[in-house]
Structure formats: C-alpha cells, structure tokens
Amino acid sequence: MTTRSLFTGGRGGAWLAALALAALTPARAQQLPLRSFGQLEGLTNVSVQALAQDRAGYLWAGTDNGLYRFDGSRFRRHSLKQNYHINVLHVDPAGRLWVGADRGLFVLDGQQLLPVRRDDGRALPVRFGRHLVSIDAGHLLVQASGRLHQVQPDGKGGWRSAEVFSEAQVDAHPELKDLHGVLRDADGTLWLGCGTRLCRYRDGALTLLGAAEGLPAQQWNGLLRDQAGALWLNSAAKVMRLAPGAQRFTDRSPANYAAAVQAWATPLVQDRDGRVISFNDNGLFRLGAQGWERYGAAQGLHFTSGFHALLLDRDGDAWLGLPGRGVVQWQGYRHWENWTRQEGLPDDDVWTMLRTRDGRLHIGTGAGLAQWDGQRFAARRDGVLASQAWSALAEDAQGGLWLGDLVGVLVRRDAQGRDHQITGMPPGVIYKLLFDAGGQLWICAESGLFLIADPLRAPVPRRVAADLLGADAHVTNGCLDAGGRLWVVGPEGLLRLRDGRWSRQPLPAGEHVFSHVACDGNTIWVADDHGGGLWRGDGAGAQLRLEPLREPLLDGRAVQAMLVDQRHWLWLSTDTGLMVWNGQRWRLFNQRSGMVWNDSNQNALYEDTDGSIWVGTSNGLSHLLRPEALFEPRTIPLQLASLRYNGAAMPGAGADWNGGSLDVQLAAPLYQNHETLSFRYRLLGQETAWSASDTGDLRYTALAPGRYRLQVVAEHSSLQAASAVLELPLVIVPPWWQTGWAYAGAGLLALGLIGMLHRYRVALVLRQRALLERRVAERTAELEASREEHRLRSLKDGLTQAWNRVALMERLAALSAPGAPAFLLVMLDLDYFKRINDTHGHLAGDEVLREVVRRVQAQLRTSDTVGRYGGEEFMLLMPGLDLASGRQRLEQLQRAVGATPVRIDAQQELRISCSCGVVCGRPELGRAPEEWIGLADQALYRAKQLGRNRVEYAGEDVL
Numbered sequence: 001m002t003t004r005s006l007f008t009g010g011r012g013g014a015w016l017a018a019l020a021l022a023a024l025t026p027a028r029a030q031q032l033p034l035r036s037f038g039q040l041e042g043l044t045n046v047s048v049q050a051l052a053q054d055r056a057g058y059l060w061a062g063t064d065n066g067l068y069r070f071d072g073s074r075f076r077r078h079s080l081k082q083n084y085h086i087n088v089l090h091v092d093p094a095g096r097l098w099v100g101a102d103r104g105l106f107v108l109d110g111q112q113l114l115p116v117r118r119d120d121g122r123a124l125p126v127r128f129g130r131h132l133v134s135i136d137a138g139h140l141l142v143q144a145s146g147r148l149h150q151v152q153p154d155g156k157g158g159w160r161s162a163e164v165f166s167e168a169q170v171d172a173h174p175e176l177k178d179l180h181g182v183l184r185d186a187d188g189t190l191w192l193g194c195g196t197r198l199c200r201y202r203d204g205a206l207t208l209l210g211a212a213e214g215l216p217a218q219q220w221n222g223l224l225r226d227q228a229g230a231l232w233l234n235s236a237a238k239v240m241r242l243a244p245g246a247q248r249f250t251d252r253s254p255a256n257y258a259a260a261v262q263a264w265a266t267p268l269v270q271d272r273d274g275r276v277i278s279f280n281d282n283g284l285f286r287l288g289a290q291g292w293e294r295y296g297a298a299q300g301l302h303f304t305s306g307f308h309a310l311l312l313d314r315d316g317d318a319w320l321g322l323p324g325r326g327v328v329q330w331q332g333y334r335h336w337e338n339w340t341r342q343e344g345l346p347d348d349d350v351w352t353m354l355r356t357r358d359g360r361l362h363i364g365t366g367a368g369l370a371q372w373d374g375q376r377f378a379a380r381r382d383g384v385l386a387s388q389a390w391s392a393l394a395e396d397a398q399g400g401l402w403l404g405d406l407v408g409v410l411v412r413r414d415a416q417g418r419d420h421q422i423t424g425m426p427p428g429v430i431y432k433l434l435f436d437a438g439g440q441l442w443i444c445a446e447s448g449l450f451l452i453a454d455p456l457r458a459p460v461p462r463r464v465a466a467d468l469l470g471a472d473a474h475v476t477n478g479c480l481d482a483g484g485r486l487w488v489v490g491p492e493g494l495l496r497l498r499d500g501r502w503s504r505q506p507l508p509a510g511e512h513v514f515s516h517v518a519c520d521g522n523t524i525w526v527a528d529d530h531g532g533g534l535w536r537g538d539g540a541g542a543q544l545r546l547e548p549l550r551e552p553l554l555d556g557r558a559v560q561a562m563l564v565d566q567r568h569w570l571w572l573s574t575d576t577g578l579m580v581w582n583g584q585r586w587r588l589f590n591q592r593s594g595m596v597w598n599d600s601n602q603n604a605l606y607e608d609t610d611g612s613i614w615v616g617t618s619n620g621l622s623h624l625l626r627p628e629a630l631f632e633p634r635t636i637p638l639q640l641a642s643l644r645y646n647g648a649a650m651p652g653a654g655a656d657w658n659g660g661s662l663d664v665q666l667a668a669p670l671y672q673n674h675e676t677l678s679f680r681y682r683l684l685g686q687e688t689a690w691s692a693s694d695t696g697d698l699r700y701t702a703l704a705p706g707r708y709r710l711q712v713v714a715e716h717s718s719l720q721a722a723s724a725v726l727e728l729p730l731v732i733v734p735p736w737w738q739t740g741w742a743y744a745g746a747g748l749l750a751l752g753l754i755g756m757l758h759r760y761r762v763a764l765v766l767r768q769r770a771l772l773e774r775r776v777a778e779r780t781a782e783l784e785a786s787r788e789e790h791r792l793r794s795l796k797d798g799l800t801q802a803w804n805r806v807a808l809m810e811r812l813a814a815l816s817a818p819g820a821p822a823f824l825l826v827m828l829d830l831d832y833f834k835r836i837n838d839t840h841g842h843l844a845g846d847e848v849l850r851e852v853v854r855r856v857q858a859q860l861r862t863s864d865t866v867g868r869y870g871g872e873e874f875m876l877l878m879p880g881l882d883l884a885s886g887r888q889r890l891e892q893l894q895r896a897v898g899a900t901p902v903r904i905d906a907q908q909e910l911r912i913s914c915s916c917g918v919v920c921g922r923p924e925l926g927r928a929p930e931e932w933i934g935l936a937d938q939a940l941y942r943a944k945q946l947g948r949n950r951v952e953y954a955g956e957d958v959l
Contacts, residue, residue, distance in 0.1 A: 031338040031620060032299045033594045038326035042075035043068055048321030049128060050088050051311035055095035057637040057669030059311070059319065061327055062086030067099060067113070070327075071641065071667035072674040073696070082113050087307070090132035092140060100126025105142055105151070107159060116151055116159045124149060124161060128307040129221040130181040130268075141190075146178045148192065173206055175199060181233075183223035191231065193220035198233065214248040215240060222268030226276060234268045234278050239285075254285045254292035267310035271318070272334060281305045284320070290374065298342060301328070315672055329671065332594015335629070340596065340620035344377035345370050346387075350616030353606035354393035356401060361608075363621060364390030364403065377621075385411070385419065392603070394433035394441070396455055402441065404430025410443070412459065424461045425450065431476045431603055437484055449475040449488055449495075465495055465502045477562075477603060479519035481539045487524055489517040494526060496539070505544040508535055515602070520564035527572065531557040534570075553579065553586050553717060561605035565613070569627070573600035573615055578624070582631050588718040589624070592673045596620035636677075636723035638714040641667040641696070643728075654731035657705045662730070666696030666712055673718035683730075684709040701941070705734030799846055800853040803867030808875050811865050812929040815879055820923040824886045826876035827917045827936040828856070828897075831948040833872035836910060844904045845872075848912060851902045859893040875933075883920045883953060890918060894951050913949040915940060920954075 038046050043061065050062030059070040064085045067078040088100030097108040104123030106113040117123055124144040126132065131143040140151040147163055147170075154160040170176045173194075180193030190201040196217035198209040209215055218235035225231055229244040237258035240249040257280070266280045276287040281303040283296035295301050306323030313319060316334035321327055341348050349366030356362065361372040366389045370377040380386060385403070388411075392404035399415040406429050410422040428446030435441055435455075443450040443461060448469060450461040469475065469492050478488040486497040487505075491513055494505045507514055513529040524539040526546065531554045535546035557574040564570055572579040577590030577598045590598045597619035604616025613624040643650045646660020668677055680690045681698060685708035698712075708730040714723040736742055795807035803811070815823045830852065837845040849872065856866050856874065865877040876893075878886060894916050901909035917940025921932045935954040943952035 030299065030343055031340045031596055032295060032301060033331040033336060033338060033591060033596065034300045035329045035331055035592070036326060037070070037075060037329070041326075042077075043326050044077065046326035047306070047323050048327055049307045049309055049323070050086055050100075051309040051319050051321050051327070052089035052091050052097065053311060053313050054091050054097055056639050057314065058639075058667070059313070059327075059669070059671070060089055060097060061321060062089045062099065062101075062309075071639075071669045071696075072671050072677070073667075075327075078108075079111070079113070084113075087128045088126050088132050090134070090140075092134040092137060094137040098132055098140065100132055100142070102127075105144065105161075114158070116161060118149070118161050124151075130183065130223055133182045133184050135184065141182055141184060143179050143182050143192075147176070148179055148182065148190075169206065173199075173208070175208065176206075180219050181221040181223045183225060183231075185225060191223050193223070193233075195219075213242075214250065222266055222278065224268045224270060224276065226270050227274050232268060232276060234266055236266065236280070239268075239276075239278060252287070254287075254294060256282055256294065257285060267308060269310055269312060271312050272316050277310065277318075279303070279308055279310065279320070281308070313671065315670075317671060331592060331672075332589075335625050336594030337623040337625065338594075338596035338620055339377055339623075344379065345621060346379040347389075348619050349389075349601065350621045351389070351391040351406075351601050351604050352393045353604070353614045353616060353621075354395065354401075355608055356395045357399060362393055362401065363616075364393055366406075369403065385413070392430045392433045392444075394435055396435060396441070397439055398456065400455075402433050402455075404433055404443065404445075406430075408445070408447070410461070412455070420459075422452075422459050422461065426472075432478055434478050434480065434486075436480060436486065442478060442486065442488075444475040444478050444488060444490075446474055447472050449473075449478075465497075468495055468502055468504055469493070474515075476515040477517050479517055481519040481524065482521040483540055485539060487517050487519060487539065489514050489526060491515065494544075496544070506546070508533065508546060508548070516559055516562040518562045518564045518570070520568055520570075523564075525562060525564065525570060527559045527562050529559055531555055531559060531574070534572075549581075551581070551586055553588060553720075560600040561603045563605045563607060563613075565607045565627070566611060567628070571605055571607075571613060573605045575599050578613075578615055578622075580627070580630065585631060585720045587630050587720060588673070588676070590673070590718075592675060593718070595622045597622075634716075634719050634721040636668050636670055636714045636716050636719075636721055638712065638723035638726045639667045639669065640726065640728060641665040645732075653729050654733060656733045657703075657735055659702055662700040662703050662732075664698040664700075664710065666698070666714070666726075668696070668714040668716075668723065670716065673716070676718040677714060677716050679712055679714055681710065681712040684711060702937070703732050705732045705738060707731050797868040800850050800868055802853045802857075802874070803865060805867065805869055808865070808867040808869060808877070809929060811867075811877055812875075812932065815877060816921060816923050816927065816929050816932065818923055818926070821880050822882045822923075823921045824876070824878040824881045824883070824890070825919050825921050825932050825936050826878070826890065827869070827933070827940045828874040828876060828894075829915050829940055829944070830872040831913045831915055836912075840904065840908070840910065844908075844910065847904055848902050848910060852897055852912070852914070855897050855899075856893065859889070859896050883918070886920075887953075890916065890951055898949065915943040915948045916951040917941070917943055918951060918953045 037043055045063040045065040047064045048061050049064065052060045054060065061068045061070065061075065066083045067086055068075045069078060084101035084103050086099055086101045090098040092098060099106040099108065099113055102125055105116040105126055107116060115123065124142055126142065126144055133141040135141060138153055142149045142151055142161065148165060149161040150164050151159055151161045165176050175194035175197060178195045183191040192199040192201065194208065196219060198215055198220055200207045200209060216238060218238055220233045220235055222234035231242040233240045238251065239253045239257060241252045242249045266278050268278045270276050278285050283294045283303065284301055286293045296303065302325065304323050304325065309321030311319040318330035318333040319327060339345055345363065345365055347365040347367035350363060351366065352364035354362050363370045363377060368387050369380040369385045369390055388409055389406040390403050391406050394402045396402065401413040403411045408425045408427045408430060410425050410430065412420045412422060426447040430443060430445045432444040433441060439455065441452040441455045448463050449465050451464045452459050452461055473492040474490040475488050476490045478486060480486055488495050494507050494514065494517065496503050496505050507526065512532050514526050515529050516527040518525040522538055522540040523536055524544060525534065525536045527534050534549040534551065536549060537544045537546040557576050559572050559574055561573040568583065570581045577588055578595065578600065580587050589595055595615065597617035599618045601616045601618060606614040608614060611627060613627055615622040642665040644663040645655040646658050666679060679693045679696055681693065682688065682690050683700060685706055710728040710730060712726045795804055797804045833845065836848055853866065860866060863879055867875050869875040894914060898913040901911045903909050917936045917938065919932055919935040919939060939952040939954045943950050
C-alpha cells in the first residue's frame with residue numbers, strides 16, 4: 001500500500017485568493033434562528049412600531065391599532081376600546097409602562113391607559129423615535145410636537161406636564177421648537193436632536209454642536225451613551241460617535257446604511273456584550289470587534305419601509321418589531337451562531353469540526369471541506385477535498401491534516417498544502433481519527449479498528465483487536481484517558497488498550513446499543529444510543545465498574561455524540577437537540593434556544609480552544625458561545641394573569657358564592673424554550689395532591705363556599721429551573737342562609753317557638769284534658785293523615801308536581817346503599833331555556849317545564865323516579881339498569897323530549913331540546929350520592945360543550 005499525492009499548485013493559489021477576498025466582506029454572515037409572531041399568535045395587528053419589557057417580564061408591543069401583551073404563549077390585546085396608533089413604549093424605574101401615541105401620552109394604570117395632558121389641557125402627541133426618557137421614578141421627559149416637556153405627579157393621583165424650556169429660551173434658540181431624539185446622562189446633561197444639529201443642555205446653558213464638531217446636518221433621532229462612555233448618534237443616513245473626552249465626532253456609518261428607502265428615526269441600542277445595533281429597511285447593522293455586520297434577507301430578516309422597533313430582553317435575546325410583519329424573536333441572540341450552505345458551507349450536512357494549531361477552523365460536510373476565514377466559511381474547491389463527505393478530522397504533530405470520509409477514503413494534507421491519499425482502508429464510514437501520545441493514528445471505522453503506527457514514513461492502516469471485535473465489526477468512537485489508555489466502543493462492545501494489551505470491558509446488561517464513549521481524566525462515560533441511560537466509571541482499575549446516571553430528560557432521545565469538555569461538563573447531541581450536564585444540573589437546547597436544527601449528526605460535537613462548543617447537524621452548523629453563562633441562577637417568573645369567578649373578574653381574593661366556575665390564568669413571561677414550561681398546582685381546601693398542566697389555564701367548577709389556598713409552581717425542563725411557590729388565598733362567601741349568624745338565628749327562633757308551643761299545649765291539656773282523652777284516637781288519626789299529606793306536599797315540586805330535590809336525594813341515598821343493585825342517574829338540562837324566558841316570558845317557560853315532566857314520565861317505568869333538581873335541570877333515577885341495558889331507553893327518552901313542539905297557546909308553539917349526562921351508579925364502590933351527581937354533572941357539561949341536544953356518559957375510567 002502506498003500514498004498518492006493529490007496536490008495541484010494552481011488551485012492552491014485560488015484557495016488563498018478566495019480567503020483574501022472573503023476577508024474584505026464587511027458582514028459576519030450567519031443564519032439567524034428567528035421566530036415570527038403574527039395574527040395566529042394573537043397579534044391581530046402586525047404593524048409593530050414599539051416594544052418594551054416591563055418589570056414582571058411581560059413583553060409589550062405597540063401597533064398602529066392598539067397595545068398587546070405577550071407572556072411567552074400568546075399575544076393578548078390590552079383593550080378593544082383603546083385602539084391608539086402607538087409609536088413609543090417606555091418602562092420607567094418604578095415599573096410603570098408609558099405609551100406614546102398619535103393621540104397623546106398615556107400611562108398604564110391597572111387595566112386602563114390614563115391620558116397625560118399639558119397644563120392647558122391639550123394632549124401630548126408622541127411620534128416615532130427616542131422621545132421618552134426617565135429622570136427618576138417620578139419624572140419623565142417627553143418630546144411632543146417638537147417641544148420638550150417634563151411629566152410629574154400632580155399631587156392628586158394623576159400626572160401633569162410642563163415645558164422644560166421657557167419661551168425666552170425658545171425665542172433665543174428656535175431649534176428648540178424642532179426637537180428629535182432625547183438622551184439624559186447620569187449627571188443630568190441633556191442631549192437633544194435640534195433641527196439638523198445637536199443640542200447639549202447642562203446647568204441651564206444650551207450649546208449647539210454641528211459642523212465644527214464633525215456633525216453633518218441631519219435630524220438626529222437616535223442617541224446612545226454606550227458602556228465605555230462614548231456618545232452615539234444616528235439619523236436615517238449616518239451613525240456618528242463621540243469618544244470619551246473627544247471634541248469631534250467620527251463617522252461610523254456602516255456600508256449600505258444610507259441606502260434605506262425610509263427616512264424615519266431608526267433604533268440605536270447596545271447589547272450586553274457592548275455591540276452597538278441599529279437597523280432600517282436595508283438591514284440590521286451590528287458593530288462587533290471586526291466591524292459592522294449586516295443582516296438582511298439572506299439571513300432570514302425581511303425588512304419593509306416604515307419605523308422598526310428593537311428590544312433586548314432581560315435574557316439577552318433580541319426582539320424586532322417590523323411594519324406589516326409582526327414581531328420577530330432572534331432566539332439565542334447572545335449565545336448561538338449558525339451557518340448553512342447559504343453562508344458558505346459546501347453542504348448543510350455537517351459531520352466533523354477541528355481547529356488546527358495554526359488557528360484555522362475546518363469543517364467537514366457531506367459535500368466537501370470548508371474553512372473559516374474570520375467572516376464566513378469558504379469551501380475548498382481543489383483536489384479530492386472538494387466533494388468528499390468528510391466525517392472525521394485530526395491533526396498530526398507536524399501540522400498535517402488527516403481526513404476520513406463516509407466511504408473509507410483517508411487523506412493527509414501536509415503543512416505545504418499537498419494532499420496524499422492513504423490506501424488500504426476497506427470501504428465504509430470512518431467515524432473518528434485519534435492520535436495518541438506516541439503519534440500513532442487510531443481509526444474507528446465501520447469495518448473495524450485500524451492503526452497506522454508510523455503515519456509519516458509508513459502510513460499503512462493495520463486492523464487491530466479483530467480477535468475481540470470480530471471480522472468487520474463496527475467501531476464508532478474512541479478516546480484516551482489520563483493514563484494514556486485507549487478506549488474504543490461499538491455495537492460489539494467496549495475495549496481498553498492498557499500497557500499494550502487489549503481487554504473487553506463489561507457494559508450494562510439489557511437491550512442497549514453503545515456507540516459513544518468519552519474520557520474525562522480517568523473517568524469513562526458510555527451512553528446508550530437510544531436514550532436508555534448514561535454510565536460512568538473509573539478507568540484506572542483492573543476492570544471498569546460502571547455506575548448509572550439517571551436523567552429523565554434523556555428518555556426517548558437518540559444520542560448522536562458525546563463529549564466531556566475542559567470544564568468537565570458532559571455534552572450530548574441528540575436527534576432533538578443538545579444536552580449538557582455541569583455535574584449538578586442539566587440544560588437542553590434546540591431550535592427554540594437558537595440552534596440551526598435539532599437533528600445532530602454522529603460524532604459531530606467539538607469543543608473549540610476557547611471553550612465554545614460546535615454542533616454539526618443535518619441542516620447546518622451551530623456554535624454555542626460562552627457556555628459558562630448557561631448555568632447562571634435562574635428563577636422562573638410566575639404571575640397571576642387573571643382571576644375570574646363565574647365569568648366576572650374576581651375583586652381581590654374573595655367572591656360571593658353563586659355556583660359558578662373559578663377560572664385562573666397564569667403566566668410565566670420567560671421566552672427561552674417556553675414550550676418546555678409546565679405548571680403544578682393544587683387548591684388546598686379541596687385537594688391535597690398536586691396536578692400538572694402544560695398551560696396556565698386552570699378551572700375549578702362549582703366550588704362550595706369556604707376558604708381555599710391556591711398553590712402553583714412553574715417548572716422549566718429545558719432550564720432545569722422552577723419558580724417560587726405562588727400562593728393565593730381565596731374566599732368563596734356563602735349565601736346568607738348558610739352563614740353562622742343565620743344558623744344561630746334559626747336555632748334561637750326554633751327554640752322560642754318550641755317553648756311557646758310547649759306552654760300552649762300544657763295549658764290546653766289542663767283545660768281540655770277530658771275532651772282530649774275522649775278524642776285522642778280521632779285526633780291522632782287526623783294528625784297522622786295531615787302529616788302524611790304535608791310530607792308528600794313537601795316532597796313535590798309546586799310547578800311541575802315532579803319530585804323535588806329533597807325527595808330525589810332521599811331516593812338516591814337509598815339506591816346508593818351497600819348491597820343495592822346498579823342504577824342509572826341522569827342529569828337532564830333543557831337547552832337554551834333562558835332564551836324561552838327572555839323571549840316568551842316566564843309563563844311560557846313554566847308551561848315548557850310542565851310539558852317536559854309529562855313527556856319524561858311517559859317514557860319511564862313505574863319504578864323510575866323523575867324530579868326537578870333546580871331551574872330547568874331534572875334528575876332521573878332508574879334502578880336495576882346499567883349503561884348496556886339502559887342506553888337505548890335513555891336515547892329514546894332524550895329524543896322524546898324534543899320530538900314535537902310545545903304548544904304555549906292557540907297560536908304559538910316552541911321547539912325544545914335537552915342535554916343529558918348519565919352515570920351508572922354501582923353501590924359496591926361506596927361513593928356518596930353527591931359523587932354520583934358530580935360525575936353525571938361532568939357528563940352533562942361535556943354534552944353542553946359538544947353542541948347540546950345529546951346524551952353523554954361518564955366513562956368507566958372515572959368510576
């Protein structure tokens with residue numbers, strides 16, 4: 001076997017020329033992980049001009065038709081009545097939200113936008129731009145109609161405004177009538193865009209800056225004091241900077257910045273990493289260490305003419321408001337970079353990464369090799385490197401680059417750029433190339449494990465450990481531990497080379513497939529390919545003893561690569577994202593975190609020299625910056641968004657009982673991987689066990705009067721973080737007849753009546769003893785007859801003559817007694833009965849109720865019971881029947897109720913229908929009568945929800 005040189009001098013020169021050309025590119029091109037929000041997400045007006053984040057974490061969007069709030073799940077319009085054309089949003093140090101609109105300035109007070117007016121009663125219309133600036137928690141500067149105003153409390157619970165500059169100052173400096181952007185320094189100095197110049201107002205003195213200070217004549221709308229103390233200005237065509245201590249501005253305008261169509265104010269902000277950002281309809285411009293970067297349609301950002309909004313939230317993500325396109329979230333703004341074929345990669349399928357000692361980053365893709373030139377990736381177009389699917393990279397001690405591909409091709413490119421193809425490798429995937437301390441090259445391949453003992457002088461691959469692995473066994477991965485021991489793994493098992501001797505090491509029993517091994521000092525990690533588990537053990541001993549590391553987050557994920565970095569963190573790339581464990585907690589990343597794609601490729605996981613992490617996927621390359629910031633302490637913000645009882649807002653934490661439902665809406669305004677957020681909750685006083693929900697919408701139906709405590713915890717599985725327990729005390733006030741005073745009064749009244757009756761009867765006995773003795777038998781019979789008649793009358797409904805609720809409960813208690821046979825309990829409710837009362841009057845409604853009872857009784861057996869449970873709701877008790885034997889009878893009964901119209905009078909007939917909820921009572925289960933009624937009520941509620949005029953049954957699973 002020999003090597004073959006593939007070097008071509010002309011193409012090598014073309015490669016260097018391509019690198020030089022790419023270095024002149026002004027933008028660090030990458031694919032942006034963007035998520036768009038529009039009408040489907042609740043943002044019914046997609047012309048967004050303003051964005052802000054309040055103290056609770058909510059995002060607010062100002063549009064040309066109202067204000068919207070975003071909690072991570074959905075945008076919700078603030079008020080349909082306050083449909084203002086909003087241009088500016090601002091949150092002051094006290095947490096108040098200020099809204100600048102065409103109609104004036106407003107402040108959010110609870111659920112209302114309260115207007116702020118001038119002393120003369122006129123509004124303060126606010127246009128686009130940096131026109132709202134806080135002085136402190138109670139004072140605000142506002143640029144309205146070209147004049148500067150100060151807003152402050154009026155002492156009556158409201159706000160008032162007054163102009164900052166006197167008429168004499170304005171007459172002396174007419175530029176103060178035409179103000180634009182506003183900036184206030186910490187020392188109180190004001191910077192103002194004045195006409196086409198810049199004004200500085202300090203200690204009562206106004207200074208105009210212009211051409212003498214290097215400023216062109218522009219309307220300066222954006223003003224920024226950066227972290228280093230420099231002053232930045234921007235207009236529609238220029239970006240200018242005044243360095244600390246300097247007297248003249250310098251032009252820092254990016255290329256193509258002035259090519260924008262619109263000439264309105266453009267945002268100017270600085271992110272956490274000190275990068276200045278501005279954008280217009282020609283793109284987003286960000287100033288990094290290597291100059292301005294421009295992002296536009298090629299990176300997925302589509303700008304239109306109009307005013308654009310820009311917000312950097314507390315987590316560092318960027319949000320953009322785009323005219324006509326809604327809101328766009330730049331996911332993972334601080335932490336993730338992404339590249340695809342559109343940004344210079346030969347192919348989107350990325351298999352391997354390596355930074356060589358000369359600082360060059362090499363990327364192996366499904367269609368060739370690429371190198372990073374500092375701005376973008378440039379594909380190698382020369383020789384065998386041009387089109388091969390490179391799956392493994394390694395560097396030898398002489399600076400030679402070794403490459404293995406998916407079909408068994410092995411190539412070495414020497415330090416002079418000459419390519420040598422190594423022959424002797426069988427066909428099949430080369431998974432990994434690994435140099436040991438002695439300079440030997442180990443090759444993990446689909447066809448087995450190979451060794452090139454002398455890669456420079458005799459680069460001949462030789463199969464090793466075949467006696468342990470078997471012929472053509474897969475070897476998918478390998479690593480070297482701190483003692484220089486070689487570990488290799490594949491479906492056939494785990495091997496260790498120690499002191500020149502191979503040994504098979506034990507792996508966990510079960511249906512596991514192992515393709516991944518990683519070394520961390522002397523600690524050896526192995527992973528099941530299909531998320532079945534992780535194990536680790538000490539590789540220095542005579543035999544490896546593996547201990548499991550159980551993590552539910554790994555369940556169901558296919559592991560594609562495993563890496564232990566210099567921080568001793570464990571990284572796993574999977575088919576659904578990237579996972580990392582820092583020894584205490586896990587984190588999960590996917591496209592919602594900022595990755596280019598979720599599906600990672602095998603062994604495509606690499607730690608760069610600066611500790612950042614590269615991930616190769618089937619749809620591009622992702623780069624995770626600053627991993628050390630991933631495990632910063634996080635608390636999930638949990639908020640009570642709304643509390644309603646029977647459909648009405650619940651004032652405070654109490655409400656009078658009316659039998660309605662309690663609806664709770666929770667929000668956790670956190671926007672990183674919001675889809676992995678869930679809630680645990682319980683209502684103490686009704687339940688002690690915790691329930692779980694993937695949404696923040698909770699409902700409790702028919703709460704009994706009493707005192708409750710609602711406890712909620714928000715949990716974020718991707719961040720492995722949780723909120724503090726949110727506890728809300730609730731009081732459902734009972735009706736007056738169920739209060740303690742009512743019970744006490746009734747008791748005293750009963751005692752008084754008993755006492756009076758006793759005195760009367762004693763006196764009567766004394767006066768009429770003889771008469772009473774003669775008529776005692778007759779009187780006793782009369783009393784018994786009267787008592788029975790009274791009892792029957794008390795058990796009947798006065799309107800329909802059906803049994804009333806008391807009688808029904810007695811009958812149901814008897815049917816629920818132990819040893820009784822099965823029975824059917826039916827809750828029957830007339831559909832839209834309120835419309836009959838509202839439209840035709842209560843007399844018509846009464847006739848409908850009577851007719852329904854007649855029709856139901858006609859369908860029942862003599863042993864069955866029908867009664868009026870309340871209002872238009874009836875209860876039917878059918879002993880001796882279950883769902884199988886009674887279903888046909890029930891369906892027939894339901895149809896019979898609405899079979900023919902009910903005649904109200906000679907001219908009028910009404911069509912009616914009913915909904916039924918049915919439960920089969922089984923006394924052997926030991927349930928109370930109220931529980932059977934509750935199950936039937938749930939089935940009735942479901943019948944209503946599914947369209948009414950139907951029968952729904954409580955399933956066996958609820959019994």
